[in-house]
Amino acid sequence: MNAPSICAVPPAAYTELLDYLRQSGSTLSPAEAIVGALKQWIAAGRALAAPVRGYQWKCLFLPEATRVRMKYRDDYHHAEVVGDELIFRGEAVSPRQMTMEIAGDGRNAWRDLWLRLPGERNWANAALLRAKLERQAAVPQPTPATAMTAAVKTMSDALNAALMLIEHVDHQTKTMSERRLPKHRRADDTLTDDH
Template structure:
């Protein structure tokens, strides 16, 4: 409607002013739109969305835990492998008769 009255190339949200029922002052449509958008951004998630977000967070946490476990496992196996007999110095070996 605004574009047909004012012509193309204009932002209809900025040009449109609205008088809401029960209000005495006119309000700019762009400002009302921004207020509505802000309210929608702060609305709580639906139960399904909340469960989905929790599942994503749990998945990320479990992946991080698995990486830590792999790292610790790798560290524990590489430390013992460094001291295998093929890498030991001769004076590190103990004689059996001690």
């Protein structure tokens, strides 16, 4: 199936994109800005749809590559989430099993385990993360209509940015061609054939 090579962009949106391109000093053409915005929007949608692997610890989800550690006496003991399992000493364990293997019975895994989630630089106590998650769960979730409105606004903002980029490039192109016109040249800027 052959897709049309040109999509209709509402004139107001195109004008807004051209304004943005001009104001931001972008060197993108309007078409490049639109294509970039659409690719970014598609990539964001695909990223949201991709399945996430990790270990579900009661209410707390630990994404794959989460590091887990426990200090017992003077030693640190480490585990990592690999796929959908928590791996400690080469074995799949639960957080409770990890604490029992390290310090025996009577330990509280929520209190004793510290987590470093992927992309984070600092360790966080599991109990504090669980409390934070519980506070967030107490806040009412948006309705589907609210979520759709937010998605539409995000798409609109992305397209407006692309249109502003297009307008800027268009303005830059017009301005550059106007600077080259003879009426804008000084008389002493013109070279003579005498030399």
